[in-house]
Amino acid sequence: MRSSLSTAWILLAIAIGLGLGIFLPWESTLLEVVTWVALGAMVFAVVLGLPLLSLGKAIAKPRVLVALFAVNLLVVPAVAFILSRVLWQHPALQVGLLLVLLAPGVALSLTTVKQAGGDVESVLGAKPILLVGQLVVVPLFAVGLSGGVLGFDDLPDTFGAILGVIVLPASIAVIVQLVGVRQASWAGARQSLTRYTVVFIAVAVALSLWVRVPAHIDDLFELLRLVPLFFSFLVLLAPLGLLAGILASLTPSEKRAIMIVGAGRGGVIMLPIVMALDPEMWGVVPLVVVMHLVIEILGMMVYRTIVPEIVPLENR
Numbered sequence: 001m002r003s004s005l006s007t008a009w010i011l012l013a014i015a016i017g018l019g020l021g022i023f024l025p026w027e028s029t030l031l032e033v034v035t036w037v038a039l040g041a042m043v044f045a046v047v048l049g050l051p052l053l054s055l056g057k058a059i060a061k062p063r064v065l066v067a068l069f070a071v072n073l074l075v076v077p078a079v080a081f082i083l084s085r086v087l088w089q090h091p092a093l094q095v096g097l098l099l100v101l102l103a104p105g106v107a108l109s110l111t112t113v114k115q116a117g118g119d120v121e122s123v124l125g126a127k128p129i130l131l132v133g134q135l136v137v138v139p140l141f142a143v144g145l146s147g148g149v150l151g152f153d154d155l156p157d158t159f160g161a162i163l164g165v166i167v168l169p170a171s172i173a174v175i176v177q178l179v180g181v182r183q184a185s186w187a188g189a190r191q192s193l194t195r196y197t198v199v200f201i202a203v204a205v206a207l208s209l210w211v212r213v214p215a216h217i218d219d220l221f222e223l224l225r226l227v228p229l230f231f232s233f234l235v236l237l238a239p240l241g242l243l244a245g246i247l248a249s250l251t252p253s254e255k256r257a258i259m260i261v262g263a264g265r266g267g268v269i270m271l272p273i274v275m276a277l278d279p280e281m282w283g284v285v286p287l288v289v290v291m292h293l294v295i296e297i298l299g300m301m302v303y304r305t306i307v308p309e310i311v312p313l314e315n316r
Helices: 002-023 029-048 055-059 062-087 091-102 109-115 120-124 127-145 156-182 184-194 197-219 221-247 252-263 267-275 285-310
Strands: none
Touching (some): 029 184, 062 127, 062 221, 091 127, 091 221, 091 267, 109 252, 120 252, 156 184, 221 285
16 A cells, blocks of 8 residues: 555656646746755665675576566566557657666665565566666667667667766665665665655656646647557556466566566656757657657556456466
8 A cells, every 4th residue: 555655656747747747837047956855866766776786695596587587688678669669650659668668777676576475586687787788778779679770870869868867876875785784873874765766757757748738738638559569568568477487487476577577667767867868859758758658557456456366476
């Protein structure tokens, strides 16, 4: 219940940001700066909650790693490519769909794994690897799978955001975790901050919408084209994630984790990257990411209920 209420704050923030963008547009350098600061704070809060010093745990469970990489590097790109073909007449929507679906989830899906009785520890240690992979592999995949719609010449615009709003906050988060190993006060501060991760996400998303919606009010209804595609992704990833878990001979709790983490995407970390793309050509892409965030929040609520039914635990 507490998690549902937390994610509800994100949905509320999306509604507020949308309303501000439509009814109270504000074209201001100050708003842009505050938005980028909020995005950086969001990334810091998200990464702070990841076990960046726990790669050993991931390596200790190679079968889980294999299943996780198979889902993210083979299954998801194939599904994302097929779904993106539906949008061939809408290049910005197509690119937005590819970028958000190709990005491995690093934030919201872990809570659902825990609630569904999945083995959180088995996937937790792999999250730092997925985060790094998201920054390197996802743009390359998006360029290749978009069929030239997104080009390599579009990517330099994102380098500043990756360094300043993702790498820098993530590096600070690593330092906090390193110091926290030796100083209990820092560890306590980290634990306190991670309780407000949803608040950081909500504020950053609302501000991003306030910045981008005014220029794309006429495109808002076009975003509805994405709803059945994002739901289709969630429907397809459940059996495909389960198949990956079966082929990797995982335990029932590990299968649950792979199903949920495979379906969860990394739109939260992808948001600063798409905000940095040329707004004249790709200005609607952040709205695609936010649209997916809405569908994912609703989808994770469903996954929390159906995954334990699909994969019952042994000796129950």
